[in-house]
Amino acid sequence: MSHGKHFTLYSHTGGPNPWKVVFLLKELGLDYEPVYLDFQKGEHKAPGYLKVNPNGRVPALIDHKNNDFTIWESGAILLYLVDKYDTEKKYTSTNETEKYQVIQWLFFQVSGQGPYFGQAAWFQVFHPEKIPSAIERYQNEVKRVLGVLESVLSKQEWLAAGKFTIADLAFVPWNNGISFLLGPDFNFEKEFPFTYKWHQKVLEVPGVKAGLAEKDRLAAAK
Known part of the structure; x- marks a missing residue:
């Protein structure tokens, strides 16, 4: 099968991961064809998609210029893209120590921020009954994760390698939902000023900005 685009990206219009x-593909100037799965129709659990990603989640990426190599899990996809297509290591580092510091923060995002923020959203919105203790637990975990970021970003501008990397980029989608997760009384800028300042800088990165604009267009078209 001939593909006009370099990649096929299985995605979701609203889901953060x-x-x-998208942010990294846009930063690297790589073209892709998005396929937005409809979770309400169970498309992410359909047999055809489970052949792409047996975990039945998004994202999953197919690289048509690398023998249709397929990879899933957002952190793994980011590492694949920088290893194969970021030839100057602009979004990671050529220095081994710095490279692993970038990976360290990426792992913290995928294992720490994502699951806890996701559970906070689940118990506030999607769970069939309101369980105040569960909501409180995961809201506290959101604040704990922000506290970890604050402890480091109060001393340095970026998470690793002294520059913007995939580590910084990875935190954006979930951090964009903080006011929703923690409620109208939470003041991000006041409570975590260094993390807030860093987040605002990452939002101005061209690929991030373009990706979020695309996400907004999709939301507006619904």
Whole structure:
């Protein structure tokens, strides 16, 4: 099969994780064809998609210029893209120590921020009954994760390698939902000023900005 685009990206219009991949693809100037799965129709659990990603989640990426190599899990996709297509290592580092510091923060995002923020959203919105203790637990975890970021960003401008990397980029989609997760009384800028300042800088990165604009257009078209 002939593909006009370099990649096919299985995504979701609202879900946060695929947009990390979009940000990096746009930064690297790589073209892709998005396929937005309809979770209400169970498209992410359909047999055809489970052949792409047996976990039945998004994102998943197919690289048509690398023998249709398929990779899923957002953190793994980001690492694949920088290893194969970021030839100057602009979004990671050529220095081994710095490279692993970038990976360290990326792992913290995918294992720490994503799951806890996701559970906070689940118990506030999607769970069939309101469980105040669960909501409180995960809201506290959101604040704990922000506290970890604050402890480091109060001393340095970026998370690793002294520059913007995939580590910084990966935190954007979930951090964009903080006011929703923690409610109208939470003041991000006041409570975590260094993390807030860093987040605002990452939002201005061209690929991030373009990706979020695309996400907004999709939301407006619904």
